[in-house]
Amino acid sequence: MSTYALAGAAPPGRPRVIPRAANGAAPRDEILQAAAQLFVNRGFAATSTRDIAEKVGIRQASLYYHFAGKPGILAELLELSVRPSLEKVERIELECPADVPEAALYLLALIDADTLATVPHNIGRLCRMPDVRSSEVFAEFEPALQELVAAYGRLGAGVVSGPVAATVGVDQLGGLLVQAVEVVIRIRSRGEEVTRGQAQAIAATCLRMCGVSEKRIARAASSAEDRWA
Numbered sequence: 001m002s003t004y005a006l007a008g009a010a011p012p013g014r015p016r017v018i019p020r021a022a023n024g025a026a027p028r029d030e031i032l033q034a035a036a037q038l039f040v041n042r043g044f045a046a047t048s049t050r051d052i053a054e055k056v057g058i059r060q061a062s063l064y065y066h067f068a069g070k071p072g073i074l075a076e077l078l079e080l081s082v083r084p085s086l087e088k089v090e091r092i093e094l095e096c097p098a099d100v101p102e103a104a105l106y107l108l109a110l111i112d113a114d115t116l117a118t119v120p121h122n123i124g125r126l127c128r129m130p131d132v133r134s135s136e137v138f139a140e141f142e143p144a145l146q147e148l149v150a151a152y153g154r155l156g157a158g159v160v161s162g163p164v165a166a167t168v169g170v171d172q173l174g175g176l177l178v179q180a181v182e183v184v185i186r187i188r189s190r191g192e193e194v195t196r197g198q199a200q201a202i203a204a205t206c207l208r209m210c211g212v213s214e215k216r217i218a219r220a221a222s223s224a225e226d227r228w229a
Contacts, residue, residue: 028066030056035073036121044074045131071137074126078141081124082148085112089151102212102220105155109181109203110224112148116184117194124185152177152206161211177206200225 034055038047049070053060067073088111096104116124126132127145153174157165160173168176181202184194200221207217 027056027058027062031058031063031066032073032076033120035070036077036123039074039077039129039132040121040123040125043131044070044126044129044135071135074132074135074137075141077123078126078132078137079144080119081116081127082144084115086144086148086151089148093155097223100216100220100223102159102207102210102216103223105152105159105177105206105210106203106217106220107224108151108155109177109206110199112178112181113184113194113199113202116182117188117199122185122188124182125189128185149174149178156206156210159207159210159212159216164209164211173210176209180206180209 031052035047035052038051038055042051047070049063050060052070052073053063056063085108089108092104092107092111096107127138132138149171151174153170153172156173156177157170160168164173183202184199187194187198203224204217204221207220212220
C-alpha cells in the first residue's frame, strides 16, 4: 500500500468524536469532495490544507485528524479514478464468453467510462495536471495506472486484427485505448454529462481501433451489456 495512502489514516490514540455534517456526509468524505473540486479547478500546488478546511467548514486541525496532509488526500483521489475499473478486470476476463473475446474489452471500456463519468468533480483530470504528475504521490500511483493500461493492451491484443497488430505493439495499443476512453474527461470538462449512449459509443470505438468488424462489435456489445452492472 502507498505510503501516502497510509498517511490518510487517523493517528493513534483515543479519537475525538467528530460529528457528521448537516447534509449527512462523513467529514472524511466532505474533505475529499472539497479537495477534489479545489485541486481540479485551482490546481494541487495552489491549494492548501487551510483552503480545503475552509471549504468544508472545519478547522485545519480537524482535517489533520483524517489526513496527514495534501499528499494523502491526493493519493486517495487518484485511486478513485482507476481502482473501480481495475478491481473488475479479473472478473471481466473470467466471465466474458470465450467465443466473444471482444466483449471483455468492450466491457472494460464501458466500466472505465462509467468510472470517469461518475467520479467527483471530474478528478480524472488530475492525472493530466503537471503539478500532480511531478509529485511523489503520482510516482507511487503510476503503477496502478500502468496496470490499467496493461489490461487494455492485453484485452486488445486478444482481438486485434492482423494489420493493426503489425503496426501497434501491445503496450502502445493499451495506451491508445485508454486515451480513447479518457474522452469522457474532456466531455465533463465542457460541463456536459456523459450519457450511456456515449459510453457505449466509446466502448465500440475501442473495438474499431483494434480492427474488429461491425458485426463482431454488435455481438460484443450485446454480450457485455448483459454483464454491466
